[in-house]
Amino acid sequence: MCDTCGCNITDANHHLVVKGGQHAVTESGNEAIEVLQNLLHENNHRAAHNREHFDLHGVLAINLMSSPGSGKTALLEATIDKLKNNSDLSIAVIEGDLETENDAQRIRDKNIPAIQITTGSACHLDAYMIHDALHELSLDGVDIVFIENVGNLVCPASFDLGHHLNVTLLSVTEGDDKPAKYPVMFRASNLNLITKSDLLPFLDDFNVSHAEENIRNLANPAPVFQLSARKDQGMDQWINWLKQQLKHYQEHLARGETVLPAVQSEGQKLHSAHSHQT
Amino acid sequence: MHELSVCQSIIDQVTQIARQNNAQSVSRIILEIGPLSGVEAPLLEHAFPIASAGTIAQDAILEAQILPIRIRCNLCHNENKASANKLLCNACGAWQTTLISGDEMLLKSVELEK
Numbered sequence: 197m198c199d200t201c202g203c204n205i206t207d208a209n210h211h212l213v214v215k216g217g218q219h220a221v222t223e224s225g226n227e228a229i230e231v232l233q234n235l236l237h238e239n240n241h242r243a244a245h246n247r248e249h250f251d252l253h254g255v256l257a258i259n260l261m262s263s264p265g266s267g268k269t270a271l272l273e274a275t276i277d278k279l280k281n282n283s284d285l286s287i288a289v290i291e292g293d294l295e296t297e298n299d300a301q302r303i304r305d306k307n308i309p310a311i312q313i314t315t316g317s318a319c320h321l322d323a324y325m326i327h328d329a330l331h332e333l334s335l336d337g338v339d340i341v342f343i344e345n346v347g348n349l350v351c352p353a354s355f356d357l358g359h360h361l362n363v364t365l366l367s368v369t370e371g372d373d374k375p376a377k378y379p380v381m382f383r384a385s386n387l388n389l390i391t392k393s394d395l396l397p398f399l400d401d402f403n404v405s406h407a408e409e410n411i412r413n414l415a416n417p418a419p420v421f422q423l424s425a426r427k428d429q430g431m432d433q434w435i436n437w438l439k440q441q442l443k444h445y446q447e448h449l450a451r452g453e454t455v456l457p458a459v460q461s462e463g464q465k466l467h468s469a470h471s472h473q474t
Numbered sequence: 475m476h477e478l479s480v481c482q483s484i485i486d487q488v489t490q491i492a493r494q495n496n497a498q499s500v501s502r503i504i505l506e507i508g509p510l511s512g513v514e515a516p517l518l519e520h521a522f523p524i525a526s527a528g529t530i531a532q533d534a535i536l537e538a539q540i541l542p543i544r545i546r547c548n549l550c551h552n553e554n555k556a557s558a559n560k561l562l563c564n565a566c567g568a569w570q571t572t573l574i575s576g577d578e579m580l581l582k583s584v585e586l587e588k
Contacts, residue, residue: 226501226585229491235480235505235579237487320476351476354512376559380512412569415545415561
């Protein structure tokens with residue numbers, strides 16, 4: 197959310213900012229300052245800068261989110277393999293974990309640039325960490341940067357990193373009711389990937405249509421794809437989606453606009469498009 | 475567990491506002507939190523004394539006002555209350571709805587003592 201164009205003013209708080217709103221003066225006589233500013237104002241400010249940085253280089257940034265062990269790094273490895281003979285799409289990776297360089301090393305082993313962020317005990321990446329990582333990562337010649345967030349279905353959803361799209365993974369061993377249990381996360385996805393789909397025949401309690409229904413219950417129209425990175429199933433659909441999104445993003449850039457992740461309010465979309473045109 | 479970093483962000487913003495207004499201290503901080511914001515008000519209230527210790531807001535009361543989840547149907551334009559994992563239209567049952575309230579994570583106002 198932004199703090200300048202008024203998109204913070206929702207139906208629920210509009211009455212407070214009109215003249216004579218009930219909190220204009222306090223009972224104790226103290227001065228009350230109306231703010232209506234996002235609690236993560238500084239993070240969002242930094243995120244907007246990161247997004248401008250990506251846009252200047254024409255790089256689409258995708259935030260991968262899921263619980264730990266759902267196959268984010270395996271998906272990236274399989275994606276790299278798929279793109280090996282595809283010279284028109286080049287990628288780089290920013291890895292987020294509490295500890296270890298393991299995931300970045302797995303990506304580097306495939307000759308793809310990877311920056312590892314170790315967050316210590318922090319349960320999510322934020323825009324500052326991405327900013328620092330971008331100092332170390334050359335974006336020249338890169339088309340897509342994947343940001344692999346800390347494995348966690350709760351906190352990462354609240355922090356704008358300056359990315360353009362959210363991709364949320366749900367592995368079939370986790371249960372099809374995860375979207376109902378973690379609505380903030382799954383409401384924010386631009387694409388949902390049901391991963392480890394090769395295990396579906398062995399699991400009698402994961403129903404893909406239930407998972408999709410739980411996502412629709414969050415008013416989220418994002419597509420739901422099934423894939424198995426290990427068994428190379430459904431990967432082509434994913435790669436085609438990436439190519440479509442890159443094209444879509446480049447069309448936006450050509451119009452002087454950017455792309456914002458799923459849950460940003462309409463007001464900010466307008467504001468952001470406007471600020472890029474000026 | 476990210477409520478502490480949210481609290482630190484609140485303190486930064488409040489400190490800036492207090493300075494701009496030449497305040498001696500901050501007596502009350504009012505937030506607006508929607509259930510779909512990903513921030514839990516009780517956790518914020520627990521984390522606040524830790525984050526505010528030694529700052530201009532250390533004696534401030536943190537008050538989180540919880541806003542309802544409301545949706546507007548994209549198909550029949552009905553508006554109704556909804557729950558966090560069922561953002562459906564009560565009138566026609568559609569899932570194609572737009573959230574009009576419930577994901578707020580706002581610093582609404584700050585009361586200052588001069």
